[in-house]
Amino acid sequence: MIEFKNLSLTYPNGTKGLKNINIKINEGEFVVIVGLSGAGKSTFIRSINRLVTPTEGDLLVDGENILKHNGKSLRELRKKVGMIFQNYNLVKRSTVLKNVISGRLGYTGTLKSILNMYSKEDMNMAYENLKRVNIEEKLYSRADELSGGQQQRVSIARVLTQKPNVILADEPVASLDPPTSHQVMTYLRQINKEDKITTIVNLHFIDMAMEYADRIIGMRAGEVVYDGPVSEVTEKTFEEIYGRSIREEDMRGGAADDE
Amino acid sequence: MTNQIPPKPKKQSTFVKRMLIAIVLIAIYTWTIASAQARIDWGKIFSIRTVENFDRIIPKFFDPAFAETGTIMEKMIETIFIAYTGSLAAAVIAVPIAFLCASNIVRNKFLNNVGLWILGAVRAFPEIILAIIFVAAVGPNPFAGVLAIAIGSTGMLGKLYSEVIEGIDMHVVEALEASGANKTQIFFYGIMPQVLPEFLSYAIYRFEIDVRASSVLGIVGAGGIGTLITFAYLNRNWEEVGMILLAIIVVVTIIDQISGYIRRRLV
Numbered sequence: 001m002i003e004f005k006n007l008s009l010t011y012p013n014g015t016k017g018l019k020n021i022n023i024k025i026n027e028g029e030f031v032v033i034v035g036l037s038g039a040g041k042s043t044f045i046r047s048i049n050r051l052v053t054p055t056e057g058d059l060l061v062d063g064e065n066i067l068k069h070n071g072k073s074l075r076e077l078r079k080k081v082g083m084i085f086q087n088y089n090l091v092k093r094s095t096v097l098k099n100v101i102s103g104r105l106g107y108t109g110t111l112k113s114i115l116n117m118y119s120k121e122d123m124n125m126a127y128e129n130l131k132r133v134n135i136e137e138k139l140y141s142r143a144d145e146l147s148g149g150q151q152q153r154v155s156i157a158r159v160l161t162q163k164p165n166v167i168l169a170d171e172p173v174a175s176l177d178p179p180t181s182h183q184v185m186t187y188l189r190q191i192n193k194e195d196k197i198t199t200i201v202n203l204h205f206i207d208m209a210m211e212y213a214d215r216i217i218g219m220r221a222g223e224v225v226y227d228g229p230v231s232e233v234t235e236k237t238f239e240e241i242y243g244r245s246i247r248e249e250d251m252r253g254g255a256a257d258d259e
Numbered sequence: 260m261t262n263q264i265p266p267k268p269k270k271q272s273t274f275v276k277r278m279l280i281a282i283v284l285i286a287i288y289t290w291t292i293a294s295a296q297a298r299i300d301w302g303k304i305f306s307i308r309t310v311e312n313f314d315r316i317i318p319k320f321f322d323p324a325f326a327e328t329g330t331i332m333e334k335m336i337e338t339i340f341i342a343y344t345g346s347l348a349a350a351v352i353a354v355p356i357a358f359l360c361a362s363n364i365v366r367n368k369f370l371n372n373v374g375l376w377i378l379g380a381v382r383a384f385p386e387i388i389l390a391i392i393f394v395a396a397v398g399p400n401p402f403a404g405v406l407a408i409a410i411g412s413t414g415m416l417g418k419l420y421s422e423v424i425e426g427i428d429m430h431v432v433e434a435l436e437a438s439g440a441n442k443t444q445i446f447f448y449g450i451m452p453q454v455l456p457e458f459l460s461y462a463i464y465r466f467e468i469d470v471r472a473s474s475v476l477g478i479v480g481a482g483g484i485g486t487l488i489t490f491a492y493l494n495r496n497w498e499e500v501g502m503i504l505l506a507i508i509v510v511v512t513i514i515d516q517i518s519g520y521i522r523r524r525l526v
Contacts (some may be wrong), residue, residue, distance in 0.1 A: 075439040076439070078436070079438070079439035081437075082437075082438065083437040083438070087430055089428075089430040089433065089434035091431050091449060091453065092453075093452045093453065094452050102438065102440070105435065105438060105439065105441075106439025110441060110444060113444050113448070155434075
């Protein structure tokens, strides 16, 4: 469970990233955070694995206040909170396998990882996870030979290899075309349901949020302005979150392709 | 023509500025040519004696002493070894200094500057001066040449390496950080794969330069083919100088070609 208690974040230049957030995210939920760019979605998500550090309040992950973590305990936190990025952030010159196995780094001793001495189970797990996102045939390809959607699937395999309890996804489909976006979201959704991994996704496409989320959190100017199950969300809710009427560009379009 | 692009705005000062630049340029040229005219004895340069000297020496260059090929090639190989050992050492020494200089890795302006000062100071010395220093320190042998090349190349490689490091994709580092990897693991998984091909490429390029540089080191006694040049020149043995030059040209060209090929494949 992830719990935000009166959480605020002020950047060194005085900008308020988050303003007094109080929210509970339960285990196994698929939460989509929506809001315009600059609304604080990224800051929200990055607080949970401490890529940014909130300045006030408490943030509990599985009962522990993670704001006090540093060094070893911070790495322990990051082992169980995996992350997916907009630009995939794979090592482009390394093979797909090497990128995926790097999800095990937190579990592997420094020397062993440098010498590439991974256990058979770890290697098998990496391969199984590539199979789950249907990209196992690219095992030995260099990451930069893959298309955007394929790279994002590799990054999903990498995060799965980490065996996380929570997956954070920061605009995972913003650089992809509509069909590929739906494919990636479908995988995330499927993993969330099958493995009971709490998944928190930043999106700014309304239709995608509606299609995949269990729960929607709306943010504007660093504040949570909406929080509720997807069944209660209407177009009007989004207009309130965005503070303006809904436009064409807020929709990703394209139907989900069932795979 | 209604859709003409608007004219570039003209500044009042432009014309005056250009006139000033023109006047200064004319003044500099006049001064240079006038003083050269006053001091250089053109008659001496284009005298019969100069022409005769050229006539005597130049043809000998084109009649290289092939009989000396054995000794010359032996020294040429020594030259290549000096360059190779020197640039290999530099390729390694430059890595830690480059990381010290890279502002995205070491987030401390002072330490970055310390690194840059070290590299700057090293680069200020031409190889031949370094060679003189090391000949004095370790004696007139190829080892002095290796040291001169190693130190001289570190300055340039360190600077180039640090620019490569500053250009890496830090998002990859962030992703690894977010997966719980420690600093050493991030270095080997996130940073090294991004910089290694470029490091190698620059090291090979520097080796190319070092082969040329080490050809002259022998002139101050630091080993390699330069020694032969000095002897041959002192003995007015122009056929041998011609042969040495030929050997240098051939070897340097071959190495340039090979290194160019490898570098294209690397990145």
